[in-house]
Amino acid sequence: MSKIILKARAKVNLSLDVTGIREDGYHEMRMINHSIELADVLTFYPREQGIVLTSNEHTIPLDERNLVIKVALKLQNQFTIKRGAKIHLEKRIPAQAGLAGGSSDAAAALKGLNTLWQLGLSQSELLKIAVTIGADVPYCLVGGTALVEGIGEKITPIGDLRKMTILVVKPDIDIATPWAFKKLDNSIIKKHPDISALMALLKQDAYHELNEVVGNVFEAVAFADYPEIAAIKKEMLATGALASIMTGSGSTVIGYYADWELAVKMWQQFKEIYPLCFLSKTEESGGENYVE
Template sequence: MNRIILKAKAKVNLSLDVIGIREDGYHEMKMINHSIDLNDVLTFEACDEGIWLTSNEDAIPLDERNLVIKTARKLQSQFNVEQGVKIHLEKRIPAQAGLAGGSSDAAATLKALNTLWQLGLSQSELLAIGVTIGADVPYCLVGGTALVEGIGEKITPIKALQPMTVLVVKPDIDIATPRAFKKLDDSIIENHPDIAAIIELLEDDDYDGLKANLGNVFEAITFTDYPEIAAIKKEMLEQGALAAIMTGSGSTVVGYYRDEELAVRSWQQFRKKYPMCFLSKTEESEGENYVG
């Protein structure tokens, strides 16, 4: 196989809590993640030597600042691979949006090069490499609906979300994750989401209960600095979303709709103001990642 095309799906935090800071400086997390069908598309072609990256998006770095390049070089060095690869990244997931676009691209790179370079790495070996690249990479390798703990390396699949239409709105606000964590560390957060209770609600298909229990600790600090993000969440709920939540450290807000027509009407309203406004679906199937 000399050519592989892979989808890299966006990740959404259904709920997110930060438990504390470990001795090594990493934050201990507890999250419920799920995939949506908003995705980047990566094409990998074997070549004689070198690692080359191109993209449809001019603002995307094409050097080691991009996790795709970092991942490919790490594999090439660690396993003494002489063969090269040409990679094209069709970017669809907004950057600095809390949707783990870069991490999902890195996970796709691990999967593709494991096959293209015939490394024969198991899923557990890929996960071990992934956590050294980024905290969201292990989850992006697994996908689906899952409880994610530790620094992102502990992944427990849980009952999948029911099929719903998902509205994704990313305002023109870029929030650097390290800055968000620093502010969180310096703040006193009184309300933390009850992750165990949310898992029970999912198990019982109690979606009315979900609305009142979903939470993201970053909302407490981010809404103060950027009231526009809080206003987007409020408007989604007023327009009939079953639930709405900011994902990651922001700035993207995600709304869940049981009624697709209602979601479309809401999308039509939001897109008048926000160019980065997408309709998506809850997504569980990992088999669709391979395009060709």
């Protein structure tokens, strides 16, 4: 095997709720996640020993601070792997944008190294390792559209979303997840998203009602400190988006469009203000990677 190439799909929250805090300090979550076509690309090459990570993006760490390296070292230690690997990470998913780029890369690393090193681990075995790496990593292993609960370890796949165009806008605001959780813990949240209502709507294919039920509990704290994020969402809805939501802990805002031409028009408008602005599409489950 000369190389393995995997796509690591970006993740979007169609709805996100925080339902409590466990005794160990971890937050209990309930959310609907889905994959989009935007993806990083990881290429794995066999190496006699040592782990080497390279990337086209000079701003990301290439040592143990990177989840890809963390995954490789964990697998080596857990299964006494003497062989190494060279991994090249082609970054396309923006960092600190609520799109789970790092977690998706980690999930791809679990899959890629499982194949490269011929470990023979099942998906359930990989999921047990994934939950020790990060909260979004188990979902990123599964991909598609899913209800995700607990601390990210409970994943229930649901039917794929209708094919829609997605407008992704990230203002020049970086929100650290620990900051967002701390703000949330110290706030009184008056409205929580109705995840069950959203699941029922999706099952009924009632997409014209989508914006009435989607929600993200982090919007309350993010909008208070960064009204620019709220303004982006408001503009998307005012100009014809089926729904709009801030994904993750922010600051990226997603707009869902049934009309491709309208989505392109809005992308052209937003990109004049926000350079980090692009179009993507909802992604069906099962299309997240390929192997050579």
